Amino acid sequence: MPTKTPVKASAKPASATTADRRQAQLGALISAAEKRICESGTHGLKARDLAADIGVALGGLYNIVQDMDALLLLVTARTQGRLDAAFAQQTGHLPMTSRTEAVERLVAVAETYLRFARENLPLWRMMFEVRISAPLPEWAAQDQLRLFRYVGEPLSVVMPHLSAEALTVRARTLFSAVHGVIYIGLEERLIAVPAQQQAEEISWLVRSACGVS
Structure with a gap:
């Protein structure tokens, strides 16, 4: 056989x-x-x-x-991916059918951002320190813009009267305000909000911006 x-x-x-x-x-x-x-x-x-x-x-x-700029963009992308995952984990289960719920979602996003910055300080800081000599690639720009949905979507419920363009600007303004409090605080500048009060003050800032006392 x-x-x-x-x-x-x-x-x-x-x-x-x-x-x-x-x-x-x-x-x-x-x-x-x-x-x-x-x-x-x-x-x-x-x-x-x-x-x-x-x-x-x-x-x-x-x-x-290709070069060190390309590498830093990839490190930034990985860090942003972790931040995206943190936002999704901490806020994805929260309802957003009413204005009150949308405000709470925004507060949760801000608190998650503070926690992520504290726990990943060097990499978080790097995202804002890197200066790329060439124009930002489209994929990198889109990665950044996608993170703004965590602010823009609840803000659209809180401020339904805003146009899409105005809403984008308002989302960036709110992010910049929260980011400024966190950045100055983590840099331990003289005028910084004390570390133990940052979460409370960020919550107040977001609620005040949304017209909630």
């Missing part, structure tokens, strides 16, 4: 293997950059150090990302 020839599993195409390896290197590079930013900020971030961290030659690093 003839023996059957064992069938070998088809090998992965070389291109797929290369793409997988490159993707793994990119993930490792972003993680290495995050670690160094958390340890010493963005100013101490050096391509040579990062290449050594992930075990590639300096020239090889630029086969993974």
